[in-house]
Amino acid sequence: MKRGVEFLQNELDQIAVFLRQGSLFSFTTEELQSLRDETSRLLEKLASIQSSYLLIGLLGGTGVGKSTLMNALAGAVIASASHRRPHTEQALIYRYVGASLPPALVSTALPWREITHEAEDIQQILVCDLPDFDSLMGEHREYVISFLEHLDLLVWVTSPEKYADGRFYQFLQMAPKAGQNFYFVLNKTDLLFQGETQETGYQQLANITRRFREHITENGIGEPLLYTTSAQEALDSDAVPPWNQIAAFRHAVFQQRDMKQITVIKASNLDVEVQRVASTFQKEIANLEVFEKILEDSIKEVEEKRLQWVRAGQEIIDLWLATLVKQHVMSLQTDPSPLVGPGYGLALLVQEWRKHRPEEIGTHWNPASFAPPDEISASFRRRLEWVEDQLNHRILSQNLPASFTEKLRQILDISRSFEELGERFFSVVALRVAAPPLPAFWGFRIRQFGVYLLLLAFFLLAIGGQTAWQEVLESPGGANILRLLFSSVHNLFSAKGLAALISYALLNLFFALRFYRRYRKLLHKTTDKVLTALKLDLEKTWEEMLGGILKGLDRFRTDIQRQISALSVIKHSKKTR
Numbered sequence: 131m132k133r134g135v136e137f138l139q140n141e142l143d144q145i146a147v148f149l150r151q152g153s154l155f156s157f158t159t160e161e162l163q164s165l166r167d168e169t170s171r172l173l174e175k176l177a178s179i180q181s182s183y184l185l186i187g188l189l190g191g192t193g194v195g196k197s198t199l200m201n202a203l204a205g206a207v208i209a210s211a212s213h214r215r216p217h218t219e220q221a222l223i224y225r226y227v228g229a230s231l232p233p234a235l236v237s238t239a240l241p242w243r244e245i246t247h248e249a250e251d252i253q254q255i256l257v258c259d260l261p262d263f264d265s266l267m268g269e270h271r272e273y274v275i276s277f278l279e280h281l282d283l284l285v286w287v288t289s290p291e292k293y294a295d296g297r298f299y300q301f302l303q304m305a306p307k308a309g310q311n312f313y314f315v316l317n318k319t320d321l322l323f324q325g326e327t328q329e330t331g332y333q334q335l336a337n338i339t340r341r342f343r344e345h346i347t348e349n350g351i352g353e354p355l356l357y358t359t360s361a362q363e364a365l366d367s368d369a370v371p372p373w374n375q376i377a378a379f380r381h382a383v384f385q386q387r388d389m390k391q392i393t394v395i396k397a398s399n400l401d402v403e404v405q406r407v408a409s410t411f412q413k414e415i416a417n418l419e420v421f422e423k424i425l426e427d428s429i430k431e432v433e434e435k436r437l438q439w440v441r442a443g444q445e446i447i448d449l450w451l452a453t454l455v456k457q458h459v460m461s462l463q464t465d466p467s468p469l470v471g472p473g474y475g476l477a478l479l480v481q482e483w484r485k486h487r488p489e490e491i492g493t494h495w496n497p498a499s500f501a502p503p504d505e506i507s508a509s510f511r512r513r514l515e516w517v518e519d520q521l522n523h524r525i526l527s528q529n530l531p532a533s534f535t536e537k538l539r540q541i542l543d544i545s546r547s548f549e550e551l552g553e554r555f556f557s558v559v560a561l562r563v564a565a566p567p568l569p570a571f572w573g574f575r576i577r578q579f580g581v582y583l584l585l586l587a588f589f590l591l592a593i594g595g596q597t598a599w600q601e602v603l604e605s606p607g608g609a610n611i612l613r614l615l616f617s618s619v620h621n622l623f624s625a626k627g628l629a630a631l632i633s634y635a636l637l638n639l640f641f642a643l644r645f646y647r648r649y650r651k652l653l654h655k656t657t658d659k660v661l662t663a664l665k666l667d668l669e670k671t672w673e674e675m676l677g678g679i680l681k682g683l684d685r686f687r688t689d690i691q692r693q694i695s696a697l698s699v700i701k702h703s704k705k706t707r
Contacts, residue, residue: 138176138397138404144700145169145407153693155421155533156414168407176400183229185280186383187258190287191295192265195317195361199287200224200257202361202376203383208247209259219261219270221277226253235280240273255383263301275304279403282396283311283383289318290334293342299349309351311399315379316342320360323371335373355382411697417530418694424524425687429680432517436676439513443672444665450506451661451668455559468571469649471582472642477649502555510672511548517679518542541686547675554671562664571652578645585637592630593621 148154149166157165188196197209208224221242225231226249235256242258258281260274278284284305288298293316305312316339323331339358346354357379364376466477502510518539525534591599598617601610621627 138400141404141408141700142169142173142176144696145404145411146173148411148697154411154414155537156417156531165407165410172400172403172407175403183232183254183256184282185232185235185256185258186283186285187260187278187281188285188287189260189263189274189301191292191298192262194287194289194292196259196287198361198365199285199315199317199359200259202359202364203252203257203380204247204249205251205380206247206249207365208245208249208252208257219266219273221261221274222259224257224259226250226255229253229256231256232280238273238277238280240270240277251384264295264297275306278305279399282399283313285313285315287315287317288342290316290321290338291318293338294345299345302346302349302351306402309354312351312354313379313382314342314346314354314356316356316358317361319358319373320363323373332373357382408700411700415694415697417534418690418697420528421525421530421534422687422690422694424521424528425683425690428517428521428524429683429687431520432676432680432683436680439676440669440673442513443510444669446506446509447665447668447672450502451665454503455664456657456661466649468574468652469645470575470578472638473578473645473649476639476642476646480646502552507548507552510551511544514544514548514551514675514679517683518544538686541682542679547679551671551675554675555668558667558671559664562660562667574645574648574652578641581641581645582638585634585641589630589634590618592633593627594618595621 145165146169149162149169154162188200190196200209201207204224209222219241221240223231223235223242223244224247225244227246231244258277260277261270263271263274266274286298286302288295292298302312319335319338322334322338326334335358339356343354343356346356357375358373359376359379360370360374361376363374364370370376466474466481469477521538521542522535525538594614595617598610598614602614622631
């Protein structure tokens with residue numbers, strides 16, 4: 131099935147998108163630029179494919195009758211001896227007086243000369259009489275090969291004397307055209323019948339035609355369109371023998387004058403060039419398939435190690451919190467407000483004493499103290515780098531281009547991932563432990579108030595004396611209260627009063643120490659709650675980081691699969707032909 135202009139336009143557009151996106155890994159910068167230039171050239175060529183003129187080239191050796199065949203095709207003498215080339219490498223372009231030459235034909239590097247005619251039968255056909263291939267040398271041969279790209283049909287002309295010329299088939303293999311747009315003409319076949327019986331002439335013609343067809347097939351053209359003609363005989367007489375297929379040749383060419391047929395021919399020629407560009411993606415597809423398998427295996431391996439890495443991360447986090455973070459949290463929890471009375475005073479004294487300890491001098495809140503230390507960070511980084519190292523090793527072992535390694539480095543970006551992990555760890559720790567608010571501890575405070583009030587009551591009872599207190603309780607008048615006050619002052623400075631005061635002070639100190647110890651236990655309990663919540667947050671952050679790497683690799687693998695599918699559509703589209 132032939133592929134039309136719309137199909138080729140879509141395919142070239144897809145190729146252009148791939149080249150513009152820069153998502154091809156198997157090509158160097160120079161190769162990509164060359165592909166971009168070639169694609170642009172093909173798009174321009176496709177844009178001009180709607181030309182209403184059919185371009186035909188006649189190519190053959192010296193003396194095979196190309197000019198005579200051209201006249202027979204036109205049904206009039208348009209090529210004559212006066213058109214003899216002044217230079218053997220020059221092309222002769224025959225056009226109807228009302229037609230115009232395509233710009234691409236005008237700008238060709240091949241030397242050419244234009245000849246106009248008035249043969250209306252071929253007014254929509256531009257005929258190019260190309261230089262004899264057996265007279266071309268050096269760069270002129272390259273010019274002719276390049277010129278063939280502008281042609282829609284190429285008519286290969288030979289004769290019974292020259293059909294076996296090896297140079298003919300060498301040139302055939304160089305032609306950058308679609309094989310179905312080649313016509314092969316065995317001209318001057320009347321020579322096979324001169325002086326021979328009809329039977330012998332037909333036998334000779336059958337043998338030569340068979341060998342000619344075999345030569346063409348051996349050189350890569352399957353089922354060639356082959357015509358046996360005698361152009362001169364057709365010009366000399368209207369009645370031609372059955373073996374002279376000049377009428378069939380003219381009919382085949384004239385069928386192409388239809389605009390739709392011209393477009394199909396042009397498209398099929400361009401299709402060869404498009405497929406040549408598309409075939410270059412085979413290397414990219416093969417490399418992408420290998421790379422996709424590497425990603426698949428690596429993702430499975432990371433998934434298998436994920437639980438182990440999570441546990442290892444938990445152990446590292448536990449060590450970090452227990453040895454470093456906990457101390458910082460405790461050092462920040464210095465608010466003695468949960469204590470009251472002597473306990474509060476004791477806490478202030480302890481704080482003041484700690485401030486003057488050598489190891490405490492100069493210490494203050496430092497956010498950097500909550501960043502993971504180097505040995506902790508290195509443990510996490512080693513696991514992140516392991517993923518990249520494994521992938522790089524597999525890429526190198528498969529001999530994939532360096533661009534795959536570079537793209538993978540951009541996707542993983544271990545340095546950025548590790549930096550992000552450190553920042554998230556710091557944020558989580560700072561949020562949880564930066565001067566965390568203590569609970570109100572109302573029950574603890576009420577107990578302290580109760581104990582200290584009870585001690586105060588016992589002390590007052592002891593220094594007031596039993597008699598004075600009984601009088602106040604029995605008759606709480608001003609005189610009795612005043613006598614209680616004087617009695618308390620008198621007893622305070624007695625041996626009994628001093629003993630009571632010392633006992634009261636010691637009991638206050640005892641309970642202050644007990645309440646301070648309880649306060650420290652409450653701080654530890656609060657710290658443990660903070661660290662437990664912090665541990666969960668850090669473990670979640672580490673798991674999310676591992677999950678993010680896996681998701682990134684999986685997304686990248688999905689992109690690679692889509693790329694393979696898209697490139698495969700371009701590469702295998704020629705199977706629809």
